Amino acid sequence: MNKINWQEYEDGSMTPEMRKTADELLKTDPKAQEELDGLRSFRKSIRKACLTEPVPEHKLRKILRSIVSPTGSKSGSRRLLLPLGAAAAMAAVAWFAFGPSITTDPNVERTLMVSNSTEAAAFAAEGAGFAVPPITLAGLNATLTGTHCKDGFACFDFLVDGALYHVTMQTSPASTDPGTMKRHEGQDFLICPKGVRWEDDSVNFMVMGPDEETRWKIAEAAAREASIV
Amino acid sequence: MIFGPKKGDFESSVKKELPVLYRVARRMGCNQDEAEDTVQSALIKAYQAWERFDGRHLRSWLIRILRNERLMQLRSEKPHSSLDEPGAVEAAEEPFWEEVSWRMEADRILDELENLPEVYKMAIQLCDVEQLTYEEAATAMDVPIGTVRSRLFRARAMLRKRLAPVSGQLEGALS
Numbered sequence: 057m058n059k060i061n062w063q064e065y066e067d068g069s070m071t072p073e074m075r076k077t078a079d080e081l082l083k084t085d086p087k088a089q090e091e092l093d094g095l096r097s098f099r100k101s102i103r104k105a106c107l108t109e110p111v112p113e114h115k116l117r118k119i120l121r122s123i124v125s126p127t128g129s130k131s132g133s134r135r136l137l138l139p140l141g142a143a144a145a146m147a148a149v150a151w152f153a154f155g156p157s158i159t160t161d162p163n164v165e166r167t168l169m170v171s172n173s174t175e176a177a178a179f180a181a182e183g184a185g186f187a188v189p190p191i192t193l194a195g196l197n198a199t200l201t202g203t204h205c206k207d208g209f210a211c212f213d214f215l216v217d218g219a220l221y222h223v224t225m226q227t228s229p230a231s232t233d234p235g236t237m238k239r240h241e242g243q244d245f246l247i248c249p250k251g252v253r254w255e256d257d258s259v260n261f262m263v264m265g266p267d268e269e270t271r272w273k274i275a276e277a278a279a280r281e282a283s284i285v
Numbered sequence: 286m287i288f289g290p291k292k293g294d295f296e297s298s299v300k301k302e303l304p305v306l307y308r309v310a311r312r313m314g315c316n317q318d319e320a321e322d323t324v325q326s327a328l329i330k331a332y333q334a335w336e337r338f339d340g341r342h343l344r345s346w347l348i349r350i351l352r353n354e355r356l357m358q359l360r361s362e363k364p365h366s367s368l369d370e371p372g373a374v375e376a377a378e379e380p381f382w383e384e385v386s387w388r389m390e391a392d393r394i395l396d397e398l399e400n401l402p403e404v405y406k407m408a409i410q411l412c413d414v415e416q417l418t419y420e421e422a423a424t425a426m427d428v429p430i431g432t433v434r435s436r437l438f439r440a441r442a443m444l445r446k447r448l449a450p451v452s453g454q455l456e457g458a459l460s
Binding site: 061063067069095098099101102103104105106107108109111112113115116117119120121123124125166 | 295296299300303304306307308311312317321324325328329332391392394395398409410413414416419434437438441444445
């Protein structure tokens, strides 16, 4: 066994004297060449293996774009990408209210504070991957404060009479919580302890918030607006 | 003198580094969702600091931010978590590359790489996979160049040792 450090030979940190010795050895000792080839082959194998891992480049570019050019910049409405912690906190609110049977992953990919419903819908649709209707809750004392979304899931946050309510949409099946069915303007609603649910065009909607009566009013308005789109 | 980049350059400059950041995040123990989240929060920080960036070693600068973000995440989960040295082990002395012919399956290599201590994983990832220079890797890991070199040496030795038994060709080459 020779005493050449082939890593130093490869990275150029070897002293000139040592390098000369190594070069001589490579000419005369086949085993030295095998060692060097072994190191090179090893590095090549590692690199090749690591580069086989799939990278969601399209998703990452969307994230980058959302940071550099928030979609509301044209309208001048307030837009702010929340720090991850805040996004997670908002997601946690939705998760606890919705329950794990509906949304098992509380991580929300993107969160945006926005007051314009059309912009919110466009942002949410991009992240959710399905058509998200703009919802204004016309006729109610409601203010849109933000939206968050991930693949297959979108949520609008509204302040209604000073309290926070969520209108969520998802493409995965809703859980079968016990509740009361109610038919209103041709739409079936399920009123359950967690909120009000309904389905429209394969999207499962749910309204959550502190007051039962307000939840119903929100659901009624949201369902009407969503069905028009 | 090197001037900082313009704000408008951020997207075009950073775009090509996204795969690197994602792979490094994965190497720091993130699952796929966590890697995306970590990259996102690193990009937000980088964007905020872009005008203060001196324009040198963009990749290292981004990885350093990414590493800090990951560290903050780990600390919020486990207060004593660290990405630093697990022990005082440094470079082995003996050369060991004789009779090596690596024909490992990618999954096997990734599994074993995953099992290395964080600092060694990073050394391999940055130097061997992403092909950063020692100087760039040192900047990214916030350590001296000599430490990068010794960690890399050690990392390769550990990885080789772990992979050797399955190669069927390396028995006896580990002494």
